[in-house]
Amino acid sequence: MAMAAAVPAIDLPGSRQEPRPVDLEVSQLCLSWNGTGSVIDRLSFIVCQGEAVALIGPNGSGKTTLMRLLLGLVRPKSGSVRLFGEELGTLDGARLRRLRAQVGLISQRHNLVPRLCVLTNVIHGALCRSANPALWRQGTAPRAVREEALACLDRVGLAGLAGRRADGLSGGESQRVAIARALMQRPRILLADEPVASLDPQIAEEVMALFVGLMKRDGITLLYSSHSLDDALRYSDRVLGLNRGAIRLDAPSRALGRPELRALYDA
Amino acid sequence: MHDIQGLSLPPRIDRDGAWRLIAFLSAFGFVFWAAGTIGFSLGDLITGLPNMGRILSEMLPPDPTRLIPIGRALGETFLMAVVGAALGIAGAFALAVLAARQLTPHVLCYHLARGLIGFFRTVPDLVWAIFFVATVGLGPFAGTLTIIVDTIGFCGRFFAEAMEEVDPGPQEALAALGAGRAGVVLCAVVPAAMPSFINSALFSLEKAVRSSVILGIVGAGGIGIELKVAMDMFEYSRAATIILALFALVLFVEHTSAWLRRRVL
Numbered sequence: 091m092a093m094a095a096a097v098p099a100i101d102l103p104g105s106r107q108e109p110r111p112v113d114l115e116v117s118q119l120c121l122s123w124n125g126t127g128s129v130i131d132r133l134s135f136i137v138c139q140g141e142a143v144a145l146i147g148p149n150g151s152g153k154t155t156l157m158r159l160l161l162g163l164v165r166p167k168s169g170s171v172r173l174f175g176e177e178l179g180t181l182d183g184a185r186l187r188r189l190r191a192q193v194g195l196i197s198q199r200h201n202l203v204p205r206l207c208v209l210t211n212v213i214h215g216a217l218c219r220s221a222n223p224a225l226w227r228q229g230t231a232p233r234a235v236r237e238e239a240l241a242c243l244d245r246v247g248l249a250g251l252a253g254r255r256a257d258g259l260s261g262g263e264s265q266r267v268a269i270a271r272a273l274m275q276r277p278r279i280l281l282a283d284e285p286v287a288s289l290d291p292q293i294a295e296e297v298m299a300l301f302v303g304l305m306k307r308d309g310i311t312l313l314y315s316s317h318s319l320d321d322a323l324r325y326s327d328r329v330l331g332l333n334r335g336a337i338r339l340d341a342p343s344r345a346l347g348r349p350e351l352r353a354l355y356d357a
Numbered sequence: 358m359h360d361i362q363g364l365s366l367p368p369r370i371d372r373d374g375a376w377r378l379i380a381f382l383s384a385f386g387f388v389f390w391a392a393g394t395i396g397f398s399l400g401d402l403i404t405g406l407p408n409m410g411r412i413l414s415e416m417l418p419p420d421p422t423r424l425i426p427i428g429r430a431l432g433e434t435f436l437m438a439v440v441g442a443a444l445g446i447a448g449a450f451a452l453a454v455l456a457a458r459q460l461t462p463h464v465l466c467y468h469l470a471r472g473l474i475g476f477f478r479t480v481p482d483l484v485w486a487i488f489f490v491a492t493v494g495l496g497p498f499a500g501t502l503t504i505i506v507d508t509i510g511f512c513g514r515f516f517a518e519a520m521e522e523v524d525p526g527p528q529e530a531l532a533a534l535g536a537g538r539a540g541v542v543l544c545a546v547v548p549a550a551m552p553s554f555i556n557s558a559l560f561s562l563e564k565a566v567r568s569s570v571i572l573g574i575v576g577a578g579g580i581g582i583e584l585k586v587a588m589d590m591f592e593y594s595r596a597a598t599i600i601l602a603l604f605a606l607v608l609f610v611e612h613t614s615a616w617l618r619r620r621v622l
Contacts (some may be wrong), residue, residue, distance in 0.1 A: 161533050191535035201526035205548045214544055218535035226544050268530075274533050 104289035110138040113279050113311045119159060119169035121335075129155050130166070131335040135278070137313055142302060144322035144343065145315040147332035148355050153194040153315040156332070160313075161193060170333075174278065191218030194277035194310070196301075198284040201262040203208055205213045208248065208267050211256050215274025244269040245304060262293035269301050273308075280305055282314035286321075294318075298325060319351045416597035417428035422597060425582060431602050433497055434579035437572075438565035438610075441501045445508025445565075446558050449474075452509060453516030459528070460520060460542055474517070478510030482568050486577040497578025502574075504565045512561050521544050555621050559614035566610045570603055 106178040114137040121130040130152050137143050145153050152220045160171055162178040173189055181189060202211045209228040216225050216235055224230045228239070243249045246266040251259070259267065265285060272280055285301060286294035302325040305312045316322050322329050323343050331339025331354040337352055339346075422504040455461050456470035489499035524545050527545040547554075573581020580599060586593065 127386070163529065163533060187535040187537065189535075190533060195530060197526065197530065197532040199526050201524075201530035202529045203545050203548050203550060204524075206544075214531060214540075215534060217531060217537075217540045217544065221537045221540060223539075223543070226540070264419070271530075271534075 110140065110292060112136050112143075113139050113173070114313065115170075115172040117170045119171065120167045121155065121159060121164065122167055128158065128335050132169070133332075133335070133337055134169075135330055135340060137311060139278075139311055140309050141328060142306065142312040142326045143314075143328045143330055144326035145313060145330045145332060146317070146319065146322050146351060146354065147315075147338075152334045153332055157195070157197075157281050157313075157315065160281060161190060161195060170242065187218075191275070192278045194272035194275050194280040196265070196268050196272055196280065196282040196285045198287045200261075200268045200288075202256040202264055202267055202271075203257075206256055207252070207267075208243065208250040208254050208256055208259070209236065209239055212242055212252075212266055212270045212274050215239075215242070215271040218275050230329040236345075239270070239274055242273040243267070246270045246300060247275060252349050258304070261289050262297055265289060265297050265302070269297075269304065273304065277310055279311040279313070282312070284307070284315050284317065287317060319348050322351060323348070370527050404473035412593055415591075415593040419597040419601055420592070421592035421598060424437065427580070427599055427602055430573075430580040430583050431606055434569045434573070434581075435566065435606060435610075437497050437500045437579055438504060438562065438569045441504025441569070442558070442562045442565040444501075444507050446561060447510055448505065448509045449512035449516050450554075451585070452513045453520060454542060456513065456517040457520040457546075459525065460538075460546065462538075470513075471517075474510055474513035476510075477506050478514060480510075482507045483571065486572045486575045495576040495578075500569055500572040500579055503577055504568060507568060508561045508565060511564060512557050512578060515557040516534040516550070516554060519550040519557070522551040522553075552621075556618065558616055563607070563611055563614055566607055 107213070117134050118131055119133040120128060124127045133156070135231075145156070147153055155164065155282060159166055160173075162171070162181070165179070173193065176189055178186065178189070203214070207228060210226075213225055213228050213231050213235055216231075216238075224232060225235065225289075226238060231239075240249055240252055243252055246269050248263060248266050248270065251263065251267075256264065256267065265288075282301070286298050289297060297320055302312065302314075312326075323346060326343045329339060329343050329346055329351065330337060331351065333354055339350070341350075452470050452474055455466045456474055458467060460468040461470070482503055486499060487504040489502045493499050493502065523546050527549065528541050531541045531545050569579045570581050570584075573579040573583070574585050576582065580603065584596060584599045584603075587593070587599060
């Protein structure tokens with residue numbers, strides 16, 4: 091694997107940090123659908139190891155599309171995405187899968203497999219490390235994998251629901267299981283696309299605190315999109331503001347307040 | 358009353374409605390014309406009623422003397438249906454993965470698989486039975502091959518469509534974490550499409566039992582040949598026993614499959 095480049099840490103008054111390796115580097119990224127206007131317009135930014143970055147912007151600003159581009163699920167028109175120093179566009183299927191194995195994804199819709207039990211859904215996180223068919227169902231998975239999955243469920247407070255079918259869970263429980271599946275993956279970076287958008291405010295707050303807490307404890311780099319300005323300010327180290335497919339704001343969250351973020355939506 | 362001067366009501370029959378009426382009347386007229394062309398005649402049906410009554414009276418009481426050979430032929434019919442449907446369902450699944458738009462490895466595979474399924478489905482089972490009797494000879498093996506091909510045609514399309522309709526979210530989630538194609542298909546697609554698979558598979562088993570009765574008429578094994586011989590020899594009471602036995606078998610399969618559907622889905 092290529093070495094990741096090192097960049098200076100964000101320089102805020104009173105904070106001097108050692109340079110940290112870059113996990114994600116986006117450079118001049120462009121995308122348009124069928125020749126219509128740009129969905130993503132010459133986008134460039136970096137995310138350093140262990141950083142928590144919030145991505146905010148109005149509906150249709152390109153947040154979800156950007157997440158898909160970062161995973162190589164959509165091919166850009168031009169520009170590049172480098173993950174851990176490797177450029178996605180140059181990788182073949184097997185190498186892309188190996189790289190994706192280090193990237194967790196949590197989406198707004200949780201995306202659990204509905205008819206399977208919670209433990210099986212969590213075990214699926216280990217599919218990134220092995221194509222062993224024994225991992226397809228919890229009943230056939232090796233004991234160590236089942237125990238690791240149960241431990242991941244315990245970390246999100248749902249060890250008691252391991253045998254329940256995923257389609258019988260509440261929205262908050264589903265999202266916790268999705269977080270457990272991401273933990274099972276042992277990712278180096280986690281992308282979360284509006285992870286709590288479908289939850290009621292109280293549950294959303296609980297899930298968000300749990301989610302960011304777990305990622306920080308494990309030293310996992312985090313890039314999450316959100317419509318909640320409070321979540322963006324409270325949980326991130328840095329805020330990226332996106333509007334009409336372009337970066338309009340890139341600043342440490344400590345240097346920002348609600349008016350600056352609000353202005354992004356009014357632009 | 359509220360003044361509506363200057364406002365206009367929509368026409369009672371809009372342009373689309375007029376076209377729909379014309380289409381409906383045309384279809385109705387076509388059915389009438391077709392019925393006349395093929396010699397559909399209520400008069401002939403009424404004239405034939407006494408014959409129908411005579412045959413029905415000769416069927417009663419059903420002849421129980423040949424119950425053992427009839428039972429043996431019925432068992433063969435059922436086994437043909439079960440083996441043919443099981444192998445057909447397995448073949449249909451393999452082809453359906455290639456025929457599902459989001460799972461196929463290549464667009465050429467997609468068109469080939471869709472074309473093959475369409476071909477298997479559109480050629481009637483009796484034609485397949487004649488073909489297999491000519492290639493592997495008379496007997497239940499030809500009938501079983503016919504049911505396999507017919508089931509692939511029937512289930513292949515439903516399986517592929519069920520897989521295409523599955524929520525893409527879980528598939529994308531597994532693909533995004535680096536799972537291989539087999540992992541995505543068997544962990545995300547198959548479990549979600551399973552109710553539809555089971556439904557189609559059980560319907561195909563019912564269909565296979567009904568088809569396997571007819572296949573005997575062209576020599577492809579099963580009880581059909583017994584029925585044909587009984588009718589040709591004017592042994593209507595024996596034919597009645599066979600028809601009642603068939604009715605019992607089809608009823609048993611339909612009830613079992615309905616019970617399974619309730620239990621599994």
